[in-house]
Amino acid sequence: MKARVHVMLKDGVLDPQGEAVKHALGTLGFQGVEAVRQGKVIELDLAAKDKAAAEAEVKAMCERLLANTVIEKYTVEIA
Amino acid sequence: MKAAVITFPGSNCDRDLAVAFEKAGAEVTRVWHKDAGLPAGTDIVAIPGGFSFGDYLRCGAIAAQSPVAAAIKAHAERGGYALGICNGFQVLTETGLLPGALMRNAGLKFICKSLTLSVATTDSAFTGLWAKGDRITLPIAHHDGNYVIDAEGLQRLKAEDRIAFTYADNPNGSLDSIAGVLSANRRVLGMMPHPERMVETQQGGTDGSVLFRSLMSAMALA
Numbered sequence: 070m071k072a073r074v075h076v077m078l079k080d081g082v083l084d085p086q087g088e089a090v091k092h093a094l095g096t097l098g099f100q101g102v103e104a105v106r107q108g109k110v111i112e113l114d115l116a117a118k119d120k121a122a123a124e125a126e127v128k129a130m131c132e133r134l135l136a137n138t139v140i141e142k143y144t145v146e147i148a
Numbered sequence: 149m150k151a152a153v154i155t156f157p158g159s160n161c162d163r164d165l166a167v168a169f170e171k172a173g174a175e176v177t178r179v180w181h182k183d184a185g186l187p188a189g190t191d192i193v194a195i196p197g198g199f200s201f202g203d204y205l206r207c208g209a210i211a212a213q214s215p216v217a218a219a220i221k222a223h224a225e226r227g228g229y230a231l232g233i234c235n236g237f238q239v240l241t242e243t244g245l246l247p248g249a250l251m252r253n254a255g256l257k258f259i260c261k262s263l264t265l266s267v268a269t270t271d272s273a274f275t276g277l278w279a280k281g282d283r284i285t286l287p288i289a290h291h292d293g294n295y296v297i298d299a300e301g302l303q304r305l306k307a308e309d310r311i312a313f314t315y316a317d318n319p320n321g322s323l324d325s326i327a328g329v330l331s332a333n334r335r336v337l338g339m340m341p342h343p344e345r346m347v348e349t350q351q352g353g354t355d356g357s358v359l360f361r362s363l364m365s366a367m368a369l370a
Binding site for chain 1: 296
């Protein structure tokens with residue numbers, strides 16, 4: 070079973086890297102980019118067979134390591 | 149005072165930190181990250197600067213899960229002293245021993261320079277020999293020192309007088325120019341500037357030595 074975790078800065082936390090990317094896009098001539106937020110994607114291959122159990126386990130991984138919940142939020146997709 | 153200085157793969161200020169403690173008169177033991185325990189009788193555990201585990205995932209995140217981190221946490225939770233400098237501060241926030249988090253510098257650049265700090269509280273074993281408001285010079289050298297905390301957390305830090313140092317001229321976007329914070333019991337300090345790099349005149353100043361001497365004098369009284 071595969072899991073994909075998206076980790077993003079929480080809304081309201083200023084993202085300096087996203088701001089820099091937005092600025093660079095403007096410099097390249099891409100008009101109308103109103104906001105850029107940069108995050109990360111983490112893919113996991115899991116031995117688990119049960120979808121609900123896998124999702125619960127990956128959420129626990131996010132809480133303990135994959136995301137810093139002080140500043141980041143996460144979503145988990147199981148496929 | 150018995151100090152334990154931790155080394156992670158990628159730590160690079162561990163030796164300087166050990167020397168700074170020794171210079172102040174402390175008995176120092178170096179501890180490897182795979183050690184599950186701290187030496188018996190450790191008064192203070194010190195987590196140095198550097199790039200533990202290559203800053204993979206987030207600065208300090210992997211170090212915070214290493215075997216020695218559990219020992220550091222247990223030490224702090226039973227009232228032991230802990231000091232985290234630069235990457236060490238990042239490790240302490242990742243373990244949850246200190247509130248808030250350290251994000252990429254607002255200007256996105258790695259900043260390496262000496263700058264002026266204000267001593268924001270003298271009510272700690274780390275800052276006792278300074279006077280409140282003292283202006284001191286210490287170097288910073290980091291890419292991720294932009295301190296953030298939610299509004300409620302900031303309010304709590306202020307109300308409890310737990311902001312230890314602030315930048316005179318904010319270099320990295322830190323909320324309220326915060327350069328160092330204390331735990332609720334005032335025995336854990338995390339700071340981005342490097343006091344261990346200012347303990348000899350050959351290093352350009354000795355302001356950092358006051359921190360180590362403050363600890364020595366606080367431990368002598370304890």
